[in-house]
Amino acid sequence: MTGLSKTALRKGLMTAGALVLTTALAHGDEAAEQFRTDFLGGKLSWEDVSKRAAEEGKVNFYYWGGSDTINVWIDSVAAPAMKELGVTLNPVRITSTKDAIDLVLAEKNSGKGVGEGSVDAVWVNGENFYTLKQQEALFGSFAESVPNSANFDWNPDDPRSLLNLRDFGVTTDSQEIPWSGQQYVCAVNRQYVDAADTPSTFEEMKAYLEKNPGKFTYVKPPHWVGNTFVQSVMYSFNPDGNGGVPFQQSIDDLGAAELARLIKPGMEYLKSIEPLLLDADGGKPRYPEDIAALDGMFLNGEVYFNCKFGLYAVHTGLQTGAYPEKAEAFIFPKGVMIANKNYLAIPANSPNPASALLLANYMASVDSQASKLQNAGMPVGIDVWKLSADDAAKVKDAAPPLYGVTQAELDANVAPDTNASLVDVIEATWLEYIERGSSSSIEEIVDTMVKQMAQ
Amino acid sequence: MARKATNTFTHLSPFQRFYLIAVAGLIVGPFIPLIIQSLAFRWAWPNLLPTVWWMEQRERSPIPLAWDYVLSPYSRVYEATFNTMVIGLAVTVICLAICLPAARVLARESFRGKSSFEFFLSLPLIVPEAAIGIALLMIFINLGLAGSYFGIIIAHLIPTIPYMVRMLTAVYQGLGREFEEQAMILGATRWQILRMVTLPMLMPGVVAGALFTFLVSSNIFLLTFFLGQGKIITLPTLLFSKISGGTLDASAAGITLIVSLPGIILLIISERFIKEEAFGKGFGN
Numbered sequence: 001m002t003g004l005s006k007t008a009l010r011k012g013l014m015t016a017g018a019l020v021l022t023t024a025l026a027h028g029d030e031a032a033e034q035f036r037t038d039f040l041g042g043k044l045s046w047e048d049v050s051k052r053a054a055e056e057g058k059v060n061f062y063y064w065g066g067s068d069t070i071n072v073w074i075d076s077v078a079a080p081a082m083k084e085l086g087v088t089l090n091p092v093r094i095t096s097t098k099d100a101i102d103l104v105l106a107e108k109n110s111g112k113g114v115g116e117g118s119v120d121a122v123w124v125n126g127e128n129f130y131t132l133k134q135q136e137a138l139f140g141s142f143a144e145s146v147p148n149s150a151n152f153d154w155n156p157d158d159p160r161s162l163l164n165l166r167d168f169g170v171t172t173d174s175q176e177i178p179w180s181g182q183q184y185v186c187a188v189n190r191q192y193v194d195a196a197d198t199p200s201t202f203e204e205m206k207a208y209l210e211k212n213p214g215k216f217t218y219v220k221p222p223h224w225v226g227n228t229f230v231q232s233v234m235y236s237f238n239p240d241g242n243g244g245v246p247f248q249q250s251i252d253d254l255g256a257a258e259l260a261r262l263i264k265p266g267m268e269y270l271k272s273i274e275p276l277l278l279d280a281d282g283g284k285p286r287y288p289e290d291i292a293a294l295d296g297m298f299l300n301g302e303v304y305f306n307c308k309f310g311l312y313a314v315h316t317g318l319q320t321g322a323y324p325e326k327a328e329a330f331i332f333p334k335g336v337m338i339a340n341k342n343y344l345a346i347p348a349n350s351p352n353p354a355s356a357l358l359l360a361n362y363m364a365s366v367d368s369q370a371s372k373l374q375n376a377g378m379p380v381g382i383d384v385w386k387l388s389a390d391d392a393a394k395v396k397d398a399a400p401p402l403y404g405v406t407q408a409e410l411d412a413n414v415a416p417d418t419n420a421s422l423v424d425v426i427e428a429t430w431l432e433y434i435e436r437g438s439s440s441s442i443e444e445i446v447d448t449m450v451k452q453m454a455q
Numbered sequence: 456m457a458r459k460a461t462n463t464f465t466h467l468s469p470f471q472r473f474y475l476i477a478v479a480g481l482i483v484g485p486f487i488p489l490i491i492q493s494l495a496f497r498w499a500w501p502n503l504l505p506t507v508w509w510m511e512q513r514e515r516s517p518i519p520l521a522w523d524y525v526l527s528p529y530s531r532v533y534e535a536t537f538n539t540m541v542i543g544l545a546v547t548v549i550c551l552a553i554c555l556p557a558a559r560v561l562a563r564e565s566f567r568g569k570s571s572f573e574f575f576l577s578l579p580l581i582v583p584e585a586a587i588g589i590a591l592l593m594i595f596i597n598l599g600l601a602g603s604y605f606g607i608i609i610a611h612l613i614p615t616i617p618y619m620v621r622m623l624t625a626v627y628q629g630l631g632r633e634f635e636e637q638a639m640i641l642g643a644t645r646w647q648i649l650r651m652v653t654l655p656m657l658m659p660g661v662v663a664g665a666l667f668t669f670l671v672s673s674n675i676f677l678l679t680f681f682l683g684q685g686k687i688i689t690l691p692t693l694l695f696s697k698i699s700g701g702t703l704d705a706s707a708a709g710i711t712l713i714v715s716l717p718g719i720i721l722l723i724i725s726e727r728f729i730k731e732e733a734f735g736k737g738f739g740n
Contacts, residue, residue, distance in 0.1 A: 062685065065696055068706055072518050072529045092685045093531075095696045103684055110596050118602055118684065300500035319516060321497035321507060322704060375517070 032115025036353060040140040046147055052354035054086040059355035062100035063123040065093020066292070069316055073376040081362060087355045092119075101128050104347040108137050117349025120356040125342040126168040126224060129176055130420040132345060139346035139353060143174035146357060148364035151382035152178060160383065162416065163341040169248055169419025176343035177360050178381035180372070183339040183410055184228050186307040187314050190326035193304050200334045202236050202269060209276035215304045217278035219294050220287035220435070221427045225308050228338050230270065230430050231418045235336045237265035243336055244415045251421040251450060260446040263426060267433055267442055274434065278303055295322050307332075311410065312377035315400040319377075328404030331413055340417040341381055366391045374398035425449050486715075492708035493521060509705055525709035532713055535693040539673045539717065542604065542689065546611040546672040547665045553612075554619040554664070555657075561620065562627030576620055579613045587613060588681035595682060602684040610678040615668045622667065626660030666725040673717050690714040 035052060038044050053059075059082065065071055074091045082089040094100055100122045107117045124132070132138050143164075144154055153161040154174075164178055165171060188198055192215070199205040209216055219226040235244045239262065246254065246262055277285030278297065288294040291308050298306035299322060306327075310316070317323025331337070344363055346356045362368055366387060369380040377400050384392050402410075418426065428449040432438045438445060467475070492498060495505035496512045509521035519527050526532070561573065579587065591610055592601060600606035630653070638652045654661075676691040683692060694714045697707040 060686075066699075068524055068529070069518055072524075075529050093688075093696060094685045095699050099685065106592070106596055110593075112596075118686065299497070302500070319518070320520065320704070321495070321512065324499060325497070 029113065029115030032351075032353060033113065036114050036140065039145070039353075039357070040142070042145070049354050049357050050085070053352070053358040056087070056352035056355045058088045058090055059352050059359045060090045060092055060118060060120045061123075061359060062092045062094055062097075062103075062119050062121070064095075064097055065091075066095070067376070068320065069376045070378065073372055073378075077371050077375065078362070078368065081368065082359060085358055085362065087352075087358055089359065097122065097124055097128050101131055104132065104137050104349065105135055107349055108135070108347075112349045114139075114349060114353060115351055117347060117351055119347050120350045120352050121344050121346055121359050123179060123342065124176065124345050125340065126170075126417075126420055127423065129167050129172070129343065129345060130170050132347065133170065133173075133175060137348045138175040139348055139350055139356070141174035142346060142357060142360065143172070143177035145174075146177070146361040146364065148361050148382075149177070151364055151366065151369075151386055153383045153386055160385070163339070164383070167343060167420075168340065168417050168423060169250065169421070172343070176345040177364055178341040179344045179363055180378045180381045181339065181341045182309040182379060183311050183414065184232060184307065184309055184337050185311060185313060185329050185405075185410070186305055186332045187298070187317070187323065187327050188306075188330050188404075189298065189301065189304045189324050190328055191324060192301065198330050198332075200330070200332055202233060202333055205332070206269075206273055206276070209273060212304075213276050214278050214280065214285075216273075216276075217285060217287055217294070217297065217303055218307055219290060221430045223290050225291055225294075226287070227423055227427050228309065228417065229307055230266075230426060231423070232333055232336045232338055232415065233270055234263045234266040234418075234426060235338075235415055236333050237269055238262055239265055244338075244418070247418045247422055248416060249422075250419050251425055251453070254422070256425075256447045256450040257443065259422065259425060259450075260443040263429065263446070264442045267429065270430070270434055298327070299324055305332075310377075311379045312400045312402070314403040316377040318403075329402065330404055331409055335413050336415040337410065337413040338417050339414045343381075366394060370394050370398040374400065421453075424453055428452075486712070489703075489708050489711055492703055493525075493705055493712055495705050495708075496520065521705035522709050524706040525713065530706065530710065531688055531693055532690075532710060535688045535690045536713070536717075538604075538687055539689040539691075542607055542611060542679075543669045543672045543717075545604075545608045546615055547668045549608065550612060550615050550619045550668050551661065551665060554616060554623050555661075558620055558623030558627050561624045563632070576617050578617075580617050584614070584675075584677045588678050591678070592681045601682055602686040604687060606682050607679055607687060610682050611672045611675055613678070614675065615671050618671065619664045619668050622664040623657075623660055626657055626664075629660075630656050662728055663725065666721050666728075670718060670721055690717070 035044075039049065061074075063070075063074070071091075071093065074089075079089040079091065092100075100119055101124075104117060104119050104122070107119075122128075143149055143152075152164050154164060155161050156165060163181065167176065197208060199208045205216065218229040221227045221230055231244075231247070235247065238244075238246070240246065246258075251259065274280060274285055275282045277287075279286040288297060294303075294306055294308065295317070297303045301324065306313075306323075314323060314327050314329050317327060318325070344360050346353065346360065350356045364382060366382065369382050372378045373380055373395065380395055382395075384395055387395065425446060429442065429445050432440075432445045432449070433442060440448075491505065494509050496507040496509045498505035509523075512520060513523065518524075519529065524530050561569070588610070591606075595601040595606045595610075600609070634652055634656065635648050638648045643651070673689070674691055676695055679687070679689050680692050680695065683689070685692075688696075691714065694707075694710055697710050703711070
């Protein structure tokens with residue numbers, strides 16, 4: 001009896017396992033596959049998309065959920081607006097965008113195609129988009145086919161379209177749609193530093209730190225905010241004096257030796273300020289792991305400066321009590337305040353692709369962009385010069401106040417971000433040369449890193 | 456009981472008192488800054504107390520701050536509490552259903568390989584949770600169980616079963632066969648024996664095991680994080696996403712306090728229940 005039932009059980013389990021495996025591996029959702037082909041082929045009207053979206057009824061939006069203000073905006077503005085369009089927005093807050101990327105790729109690798117995964121839309125930029133694109137895990141070129149694509153400048157001849165067409169130097173191919181634009185802005189605590197002492201270049205910062213050691217630090221790479229800081233140093237110390245221009249090329253075009261030459265002075269500067277940074281006391285400094293840690297140091301007066309992405313970071317920080325009372329923004333580093341955009345991407349295995357398109361279109365609308373700007377302090381991702389006068393005024397009125405700087409000053413100091421393929425190499429070089437204190441030369445390190453990445 | 460305790464406290468030597476206060480301070484101490492932080496708007500070093508309190512800013516702020524955020528639907532605290540409870544209860548029930556019969560066999564029967572079987576029981580406690588989590592995630596994605604309650608409940612059984620089996624085995628060992636045999640001799644049916652003899656005598660162990668299982672399940676972070684895929688949030692995953700930045704703002708402090716509530720409540724229940732059951736009218740006396 002026991003023997004028999006055991007064999008039967010084992011057989012049953014094996015069949016069940018095999019069944020599950022085959023269903024998982026087969027392309028189950030042909031309707032979704034057809035929808036994708038038709039939409040990307042331009043065969044569907046927006047009504048068709050809306051109709052299918054209403055049938056799907058749901059959209060799973062994965063986004064970094066570390067900001068209370070953004071969370072409140074998504075739940076209280078975006079979700080009801082999507083509901084009106086007949087789709088339930090399911091906001092999935094994640095700790096790190098990479099988690100969503102890993103999930104998409106894991107599902108893709110277990111054979112889940114269109115209509116079968118779990119992520120419909122994800123808030124990405126830079127490296128994460130690059131990974132999805134490289135792994136061919138994106139739905140397709142949709143951004144120029146949704147009605148609100150009219151709010152963006154797609155004309156490659158207009159230099160202002162750059163951030164819509166390139167994300168950290170990687171061509172977007174309309175596989176993601178801009179959601180917000182950001183600029184790397186530093187804040188200063190006026191309680192300790194008055195305007196006359198405020199540095200505006202890296203040399204001045206070093207001079208300031210020699211007089212006031214320990215009052216500055218930056219988020220450490222590989223965090224993207226840290227990477228951006230390092231990039232702005234590389235631009236400033238570019239021996240050719242043309243800032244971010246050569247950093248727009250990919251590593252294949254630029255070559256390891258040329259990159260090493262370009263970043264050597266910058267890396268040496270970073271090494272030279274190490275003993276002057278927070279808690280270094282002439283030795284190893286303390287680098288915060290992320291923005292929240294740096295915010296804490298800034299609030300506690302451990303450091304007097306706070307550099308991160310956030311045009312309205314001072315406004316939000318004062319509103320939530322996360323910033324000290326006397327915080328305001330300042331122009332630093334002059335001429336190399338990196339600006340970029342962040343985007344919404346639709347993965348190739350989106351379970352509700354039509355709803356994802358509807359969400360992307362809603363997020364690109366003037367109303368949602370203005371409301372997000374006003375309530376969550378997130379700058380618009382749409383291009384104001386493409387809007388009607390009324391809409392442009394709406395955006396202007398929604399903008400939170402700036403502290404210590406004007407929009408014109410910020411615009412005058414814009415620099416582009418670095419090509420995604422260089423970001424990895426520069427990051428790895430920082431880790432090797434600064435963090436591990438490698439005794440090899442910059443040239444050797446860059447060369448090794450480039451070879452490693454190529455593998 | 457309480458009066459007796461206060462009376463005796465005055466009779467303690469200064470040393471004894473010092474140690475009691477130190478222990479109490481270490482247990483209660485960490486909660487004090489948390490409570491203050493949860494009520495703060497701006498609290499910077501080196502101020503002993505917040506310079507601006509949440510209540511002062513409450514009317515002025517366009518977004519819900521501190522407890523307003525924690526107790527609003529935006530914080531997801533209710534959803535997370537509900538999920539934690541449902542998963543914890545399901546895990547406890549399933550765990551009991553598996554472990555009660557298993558513990559009986561382990562306590563009463565001897566079979567070949569029993570000692571190595573007992574050794575293997577603790578394996579899930581030795582293997583790092585991250586390793587189990589990643590392996591399970593790969594399998595569960597294929598089975599379509601990732602991101603489902605069922606998947607999380609199964610995952611939670613892995614670290615809870617070893618504890619439960621051990622606890623129940625110990626209880627069964629303490630409960631001699633004689634009681635059941637006695638009832639059988641007196642003509643009780645098997646069902647009657649189970650209902651009126653075995654279960655009541657096992658009760659303290661079962662309750663302790665169940666409370667412990669619930670507590671373990673409601674505290675599992677990594678497995679829930681992997682298998683919930685952000686879709687199913689529980690109190691530990693909610694807390695992690697709030698504090699992973701390394702700073703504790705007012706809303707994070709509030710969520711931390713909420714997350715520690717189930718444990719405190721269970722501790723109070725178990726203290727009462729187990730004391731009464733085991734020492735009031737339990738076996739042995």
